[in-house]
Amino acid sequence: MDIGIIHYIFAALVVLSVLGILVTRNLLYAAFLLVLTFLGVAGLFVLAQADFVAVTQLMIYIGGVLILLVFGIMLTNRVAGQPILTQLNRTVLGVLFSVALFASIVYLTQGFQTTEIVAAPHAIQRLGMAILTDYFILFEIVGVLLLVALVGAATIARFKGEGHG
Amino acid sequence: MGNSIYILLSAFVFSAGVALVLTRQNVIAVLIGVELVFNSANINFVYFNALYPERLDGQFFALVVITIAAAETALALAIILKLYRTYHTTNLDEISSLVEE
Amino acid sequence: MTTFLFFLPLILTNAVLGIYAERKISAFIQDRMGPMETGKFGILQTTADIVKLIQKEDIVPAAADWKLFKLAPVIIFTAVFSGFAVIPLSGAWDGAGLEIGVFYLLAIISLDVLGILMAGWGSNSKFSLFGALRSVAQIISYEVPLGLSVLCVVMITQSLDLQEISLSQGLQSPNAVYLFGVVKSMDVSQWGGVFAWNIVQAPLLIPVFVIFFIASLAECNRAPFDLPEAESELIAGYHTEYSGFRWAFFMLAEYGMMMLVSMLAAILFFGAWNTPLPNMGVVKLADWTTGAPGSFMSYIWGVFWLLSKALIGMFMHMWIRWTYPRLRIDQLMNLSWKYLTPASILLLLLCGIWRLWMIA
Numbered sequence: 001m002d003i004g005i006i007h008y009i010f011a012a013l014v015v016l017s018v019l020g021i022l023v024t025r026n027l028l029y030a031a032f033l034l035v036l037t038f039l040g041v042a043g044l045f046v047l048a049q050a051d052f053v054a055v056t057q058l059m060i061y062i063g064g065v066l067i068l069l070v071f072g073i074m075l076t077n078r079v080a081g082q083p084i085l086t087q088l089n090r091t092v093l094g095v096l097f098s099v100a101l102f103a104s105i106v107y108l109t110q111g112f113q114t115t116e117i118v119a120a121p122h123a124i125q126r127l128g129m130a131i132l133t134d135y136f137i138l139f140e141i142v143g144v145l146l147l148v149a150l151v152g153a154a155t156i157a158r159f160k161g162e163g164h165g
Numbered sequence: 166m167g168n169s170i171y172i173l174l175s176a177f178v179f180s181a182g183v184a185l186v187l188t189r190q191n192v193i194a195v196l197i198g199v200e201l202v203f204n205s206a207n208i209n210f211v212y213f214n215a216l217y218p219e220r221l222d223g224q225f226f227a228l229v230v231i232t233i234a235a236a237e238t239a240l241a242l243a244i245i246l247k248l249y250r251t252y253h254t255t256n257l258d259e260i261s262s263l264v265e266e
Numbered sequence: 267m268t269t270f271l272f273f274l275p276l277i278l279t280n281a282v283l284g285i286y287a288e289r290k291i292s293a294f295i296q297d298r299m300g301p302m303e304t305g306k307f308g309i310l311q312t313t314a315d316i317v318k319l320i321q322k323e324d325i326v327p328a329a330a331d332w333k334l335f336k337l338a339p340v341i342i343f344t345a346v347f348s349g350f351a352v353i354p355l356s357g358a359w360d361g362a363g364l365e366i367g368v369f370y371l372l373a374i375i376s377l378d379v380l381g382i383l384m385a386g387w388g389s390n391s392k393f394s395l396f397g398a399l400r401s402v403a404q405i406i407s408y409e410v411p412l413g414l415s416v417l418c419v420v421m422i423t424q425s426l427d428l429q430e431i432s433l434s435q436g437l438q439s440p441n442a443v444y445l446f447g448v449v450k451s452m453d454v455s456q457w458g459g460v461f462a463w464n465i466v467q468a469p470l471l472i473p474v475f476v477i478f479f480i481a482s483l484a485e486c487n488r489a490p491f492d493l494p495e496a497e498s499e500l501i502a503g504y505h506t507e508y509s510g511f512r513w514a515f516f517m518l519a520e521y522g523m524m525m526l527v528s529m530l531a532a533i534l535f536f537g538a539w540n541t542p543l544p545n546m547g548v549v550k551l552a553d554w555t556t557g558a559p560g561s562f563m564s565y566i567w568g569v570f571w572l573l574s575k576a577l578i579g580m581f582m583h584m585w586i587r588w589t590y591p592r593l594r595i596d597q598l599m600n601l602s603w604k605y606l607t608p609a610s611i612l613l614l615l616l617c618g619i620w621r622l623w624m625i626a
Binding site for chain 1: 169170171172173174176177178179180181183184185187188189190191193194196197200201204207208211212214215218221224225227228229231232233234235236237238239240242243244245246247249255256258
Binding site for chain 1: 384426
C-alpha cells in the first residue's frame with residue numbers, strides 16, 4: 001500500500017484541527033476541535049492496519065475523555081452567555097520552544113528507515129490472543145490501574161456535606 | 166529518504182501539545198495539550214508497529230496508553246473540580262496559595 | 267459496500283412512517299383515534315408536518331453560539347447514519363465488512379453524545395443545557411451495560427463481525443447447531459429458522475437481551491428514559507431552541523437511532539437476516555424463505571426479514587413509551603449502575619462458562 005491521497009486527507013484534518021486548537025482561546029471550541037484531531041488520528045490508525053486501536057481511540061477518547069473535558073469546562077464556569085476564554089501566558093516563548101522542538105524532532109528522525117505498510121490479516125484475532133497470553137500481566141495491571149483511578153477520582157471529587165459547592 | 170507522514174504528524178502534534186501546555190493558563194486547556202501529547206505517542210506506536218506486521222507490541226502499547234490517558238483524565242478532572250471548589254478559579258497562576266482561605 | 271444506497275432512503279421514510287405509527291399506536295393504547303383528518307386515516311399527517319417544517323424559518327437564538335448551534339444536528343445525524351455502515355442486509359450484501367463491526371458501531375454511536383452537548387451548550391438556554399447534561403450522563407451510564415451485553419453475544423458467537431454473527435444464526439452456520447445449545451443429541455443445523463437464532467441456540471442470552479433492550483431504550487432517550495426531553499420539566503430538552511429543518515434532523519436521528527438499535531438487536535439475538543421458519547422434513551420452509559445464496563431472491567428475503575424484525579423492535583419501543591411512566595433521575599442512575607451493570611458482568615462470566623462448556 002503506497003501513501004495514498006487518503007493519508008493526506010486525514011493528516012490535513014489533524015493538522016488543521018490542531019492549528020485551530022492552538023489559535024482559539026475559546027475552551028469549548030478547543031475541546032470540539034480535539035474531536036476532529038482524534039477522528040483524523042483514528043483514520044490514520046486504520047490506514048496503518050490498526051483497526052482495533054482506531055476504534056478504541058474513538059470509543060475512549062471521544063466517548064469518554066472528551067465528554068469528561070467538556071463536562072469539566074461546563075462545571076468550572078458559570079453559565080453567563082459569554083464564551084469561555086483561557087488566558088495566555090508566555091506566548092512567544094512557548095511557541096518558539098515548541099517550534100524548536102518540532103524542528104529538532106524532524107531533524108533527528110531524518111535518518112529513520114521507512115518501509116511500506118503491508119496488510120496484516122487476522123489482526124484482531126492475533127491481538128486478542130496476544131493480550132491474554134503474552135501481555136497478560138500488563139493487561140491486568142492496566143485493569144487494576146483503572147479501578148484505582150476510578151475509586152480515586154470518586155473520592156477526590158466527592159461532595160463533602162459540611163463544605164459548600 | 167524523507168520522513169514518513171506519520172512521524173512528521175506525530176512530531177507536529179507533540180509540539181502543539183507542548184505549546185498548549187506552555188502557553189495556556191486554564192487547567193483544562195493544559196489538559197487538552199496533554200491529550201495531544203498522548204496521541205502523538207500513539208501515532209508513533211501504531212506506525213512503528215505497522216512496519217513489523219508480524220508483531221503486535223506497538224498496537225498493544227497504544228491500547229495501554231489510551232487506557233492510561235482515560236484514567237489520567239478522570240483523575241485530573243476530579244482534581245480540577247476540587248480546585249475549583251477551593252479556589253473558585255481554574256487559572257493555574259492564581260492557584261498558588263498553600264493554605265485554605 | 268453499497269448498503270448506504272438502501273439505508274439513506276430508509277432513514278428518511280422510517281422517520282416519516284415512524285412518527286405516524288407512533289401517533290397511531292399511542293392513540294390505540296390510550297383508546298383514542300389519533301390523526302384522522304389528513305388523508306385516509308390521517309395517513310398524510312406526517313407528510314403535511316414535513317411540508318410545514320420545511321417552510322418554517324431557521325431561527326438561531328440571538329444569544330446562541332451559532333457555530334455550535336448549527337453544527338449540532340448535523341453531527342447527531344451523521345453519528346447515527348455512520349452506525350448503519352456496518353449493518354449487513356443479506357448473506358451476500360454486507361455493509362463495510364469490518365472485522366470489528368459491533369465495536370465500531372458502539373464507538374460511533376458515542377459521537378451522538380457530542381452533538382447533544384453541542385446543541386445543549388450552543389442554544390444558551392437553561393432547558394437545553396439541563397437536557398443535554400442529563401442526556402449525556404444517561405447515555406454514558408447506559409453504554410456500560412449495553413457494551414457488556416453485546417460482549418456476551420460476541421463471546422458466544424466468537425466474532426465481532428456483524429456478518430459473521432448473522433451467518434452463524436442460519437442454515438449457512440459454519441458450526442453445528444444443537445437444540446437449545448444443550449441437547450447435544452439433536453443436531454438442528456439443517457432445521458435452520460428460529461432454532462438457529464442466538465437466543466434459541468443459547469437460551470442464556472434471554473436475560474442478556476433484556477439488559478440490552480433496556481439499555482438501548484436509554485441510548486435512544488426514549489421513554490421511560492426520556493428525562494432529557496421530559497416535556498413537563500424541560501420543554502423539549504436539548505432541542506428546545508430548534509425549529510424548522512434543524513429540528514427535523516433531530517427527529518430523523520431519533521428514529522434512525524431506534525431503527526439502528528432495533529436492527530442491532532435483531533442481528534445479535536434474533537437471527538439477523540435469517541428466516542424464522544424452520545425446515546421440517548420435506549416442508550423446506552427455511553429454504554423457501556431464504557433463497558439460494560447470492561441469488562436475487564436472497565437479497566429480497568434478507569432485507570425483508572431484517573426489516574420486519576427491526577420494525578417489531580421499534581414497535582416494542584413505542585409500546586413501552588406509551589405504557590410506562592418516566593423514571594426519576596436517581597432511579598435511572600440506580601438502575602444502570604446498581605442493577606444492570608452488575609447483572610451484565612455476572613452474565614458475561616456465565617456466557618464465558620457456557621461457551622467453554624458448549625464447545626468441545
